[in-house]
Amino acid sequence: MLLPKQFHFLFFTFFYVLSIFAQDKGKAMPFSKIIHDIEQQHQVSFNYLQEDIAGLELIPPKRSFSLDQKLRYLTQKTNLSFENLGNQFINIYKNKDESQTICGYVFSSADKKPIEDANIVLNNKIQITTDFNGYFEFKKETKNILFISHVGFVTKKITAGSQDSKNCTQILLEPEVTELKEIKANAILASGISKNTDGAFEIKPKKFGILPGLIEPDALQAMQQIPGVNSIDESVSSINVRGGTHDQNLFLWNGIRMYQTGHFFGLISVFNPNLAHTISIYKNGSSAFFGESVSSVVDISSNPETVEKNNFSAGINMINADIYTKYNLSKKSFIEISARKSITDFVETPTYKEYFNKVFQNTTITDFSQNQNVDYKSDKKFGFYDATLKYALKIGSKDQIILDLITIKDNLEVFQSATVYDIKKSENNILRQQNYGGNLTWKRNWNNHNTTKVNVSNSSYELLANQTTAIGNQVVIQENTVNSNGINIENFHNINSRFSLRNGYQFNEIGITNLEQVTNPDFYRKVKDVLKTHALIFEGKYNDTLNRIYFKAGTRLNYIEKFKKYILEPRLQLDYGINKNLNLELLGELKSQNSQQIIDLQKDYFGIEKRRWIVSNNTSIPIQRSRQISLSLFYKKNDWLLDIENFYKKVNGITTSSQGFQNQLEFIRTTGDYEVLGTEILVQKKMNHFLTWLSYTYNNNNYHFSNYEFSSFPNNFELTHTFSWAVIYEKRNFKIALGTKWSSGRPKTSPDLSRIDLSDPVLVYNEPNNTNLHIFSQVNLSSTYKWETANGIQYKLGISILNILNRKNEISEYYRISSLTNSIEEVETFSLQRTPNLSFRISF
Incomplete structure (x- = not known):
């Protein structure tokens, strides 16, 4: 006799297997769902424009097909072409007059990884950005002078030739000498607050979402939501980090040590919340370049x-x-x-x-x-x-x-x-x-x-x-x-x-x-x-x-x-x-x-x-x-x-x-x-x-x-x-x-x-x-x-x-x-x- 737990296991296994066969033989499915399943099975990433696949449905290829077989099947069933880049990135584009389009991929020369959100300026007037695969495309013009830039990389100028969408140019950007902070996790406590690999909490006021009781990205109010940071008397002039007094914290504004941190005798931060670009908060393990404090560091x-x-x-x-x-x-x-x-x-x-x-x-x-x-x-x-x-x-x-x-x-x-x-x-x-x-x-x-x-x-x-x-x-x-x-x-x-x-x-x-x-x-x-x-x-x-x-x-x-x-x-x-x-x-x-x-x-x-x-x-x-x-x-x-x-x-x-x-x-x-x-x-x-x-x-x-x-x-x-x-x-x-x-x-x-x-x-x-x-x-x-x-x-x-x-x-x-x-x-x-x-x- 089957025990209840065994019965439940067999029950769900049966319907899971049934769904797999249904995928091979079943009804037409949204195209976005099909390529998502392929991404999961073959560990690849598709790059496409949403308007190119909007409303498209068809019967999915058999799950047992190889990746190339599935791409050939999809090519036959749709008016789309698929460009396979090393079984890692797959570019999808509509069959069109390719002579009118130029495309490219932007990579880092240091590790050959794609650069997302790189700025591409065409002829000093048209600006686009790369997607998560480093891909971009635009319509050809008589002059095709590109400026490619991204924070942390040296800006590059190139003249695009006769490349078409089947032969995308590859652009390598040289890293700029600047110390970028590695992000361990985004959106901690709220959007715009992240935690870096070096242990610092980082607040980006321009990306700041919302916190209870706070409608502006006030640095000293927001930091009190971080575990271990309190204010005994509700004052930003009396912030206690892990039991320390307020004066034991180092507050820096663009390299200037601030001895006054609160307006209205502590109820409002003196730092304009609509100005700061980055606020880094260290409870421990701060850089050796920060001195004159025995508690936290707040670097604005x-x-x-x-x-x-x-x-x-x-x-x-x-x-x-x-x-x-x-x-x-x-x-x-x-x-x-x-x-x-x-x-x-x-x-x-x-x-x-x-x-x-x-x-x-x-x-x-x-x-x-x-x-x-x-x-x-x-x-x-x-x-x-x-x-x-x-x-x-x-x-x-x-x-x-x-x-x-x-x-x-x-x-x-x-x-x-x-x-x-x-x-x-x-x-x-x-x-x-x-x-x-x-x-x-x-x-x-x-x-x-x-x-x-x-x-x-x-x-x-x-x-x-x-x-x-x-x-x-x-x-x-x-x-x-x-x-x-x-x-x-x-x-x-x-x-x-x-x-x-x-x-x-x-x-x-x-x-x-x-x-x-x-x-x-x-x-x-x-x-x-x-x-x-x-x-x-x-x-x-x-x-x-x-x-x-x-x-x-x-x-x-x-x-x-x-x-x-x-x-x-x-x-x-x-x-x-x-x-x-x-x-x-x-x-x-x-x-x-x-x-x-x-x-x-x-x-x-x-x-x-x-x-x-x-x-x-x-x-x-x-x-x-x-x-x-x-x-x-x-x-x-x-x-x-x-x-x-x-x-x-x-x-x-x-x-x-x-x-x-x-x-x-x-x-x-x-x-x-x-x-x-x-x-x-x-x-x-x-x-x-x-x-x-x-x-x-x-x-x-x-x-x-x-x-x-x-x-x-x-x-x-x-x-x-x-x-x-x-x-x-x-x-x-x-x-x-x-x-x-x-x-x-x-x-x-x-x-x-x-x-x-x-x-x-x-x-x-x-x-x-x-x-x-x-x-x-x-x-x-x-x-x-x-x-x-x-x-x-x-x-x-x-x-x-x-x-x-x-x-x-x-x-x-x-x-x-x-x-x-x-x-x-x-x-x-x-x-x-x-x-x-x-x-x-x-x-x-």
Whole structure:
């Protein structure tokens, strides 16, 4: 007697065999289905125009036929001809007057592989592209001069002769000396986001699809969807990568280090989302050419990879308006300009109001209004802007010069007054934050194997607070400035198709000034520190695509002049393809950092942007040093994707003042380290127009302060468990995304009520971070629609809603003694409430 499982097996086997015989003898089938079956059986690829086979149906050839027999059969049954190229590519074309057509194949001279999407310009007016087999065709003209180009290859000019569609010309393009990043997987989390073989996540804003709650390709908002990347307080000025603080991340814009990353004090990225061409994010295993960070690297480049046409776009949302334009000054030069400004000067939208309430809660500005409830008046002005300029010029065929400039500014003015017991109290507060940067790049291709690039850059940052009070006629000024100058020399040597070398030298000078000035009583303090660092860098890469091995190793030797100190920083990236679907990846790095942000007092800079930059003194403020290693498995097949990564990270030389304590450690100055052990998992599935993914992150993150009575306790930025889920639908010009984020609450320190005298309270705490906040949970939605008019003008409409369910999520909690009631007061800070946003954009 057959068991049920055996019966089911025989049942399906019977109908499968029956379908095979049906294919040999059955009814007419669509021609596209027939050639698809042939591709699967004989491992070949057909090249054809869709209109040539549209609506064509016939009885398929016998499955037992050889490939040549099937092609002869199809030739007899149709008005088509088949060109077999080495039993690999088969060209299908209609029988026509072949003397009127020229065709060709474009291959790489290095590996003889076809080049897809190569640009073919005929007589400087007709432009076509090659398909996935490198094939193209066009109608003959009296003159047939072709220019063939593709990113990564040297442009080639040929004159097409009398070739016809049965004798296609073969064109070989020479690789251009540029280091192209190998893509491990496209469309991770959303279209336009990919993962490279070197472990970096790469975002292409111009190809960006959609993410929940995000309608623009904001780099710093998008990166928070990557497992292991969070923001404890929903701020792009407080991004935590694997337990690190925000200042431990290196943010580069066209080679310029940025010390300010957020507008509206952290709720919006300062990087114009409609400008950047490539954003690379490294959680580990970054190149040895990246220094001065012990956590992640965010490298933003607005240099286009391909030649682009003149274009212009402008947009507006409920926070800001922006414009962008690129204009080709000549065939070898172009200029690119972008500018963005807040609209809060003119209108207070619902989005602005929610942002304002989020940013200024529990600051000295809101404390003023809460403590006084008689005749209170307030007048506030807030605005921000950013602007960029790029000029690029090619000199001859080997040299290129690029100039990049960027300016960023946030400005807040608040005037408050109240009358209490016939005494008028008023304050005038001014808070300004700005960052200027410039970078000049010279690049020379000496030959097809050697390239040199030289960068000279400057970044200047300022944070200024000015407070004037009516009572006592007191003025308080606080200022934090950073001036950073850098030189980078990089040489690239392409030894062969598998092996390349990079070496270089970097110099950096950073000067940081902190100023505090008070009148009545008079107080003045100004401290300026300067550090100069030299670095020698060597890096080699081996990439064997045949054996699926990618290996990159480098080292960076830093020398700090002031301390006469050498620091060696090796880096490692290894990717091995166990098979075509499964990859094993090993990443490791040692890094160091000489500057950091600290908090002296929680009410500095009105408690809004209370962190200030300082440099190491190699004693009480040590050089921060990190070591990290991670091992991951990456599986991709049949539109399924699974990425599992385990990591270990340790950072030495941190100070308590850099960690934002608001408990018994707030006024204690000591040094220590933090240690993180974690796992990050991403599961993704693509189904037709749907993309869905689920991510999970586990972190065990602990401080170690050996000189403190509690030497080990949970890190302030520990989120033990984090889940994210999203479903995205994209079809043609319509996109919609729904997602949720859930995380266990961050650590907090509770007061020890058993040791507090409530009649005259003085705060006494339990062990640091002995408990946790409530769970954080948020559901977000976004959608965009794009359309184009007959004259080529594109319009895009977007809508997003953050925190649809309007959940009141607590993101921080601390305790203080209330001066009004002389009792212990619990101070809670909450995330954004339900926040809508609407955007509109026009491009041409």
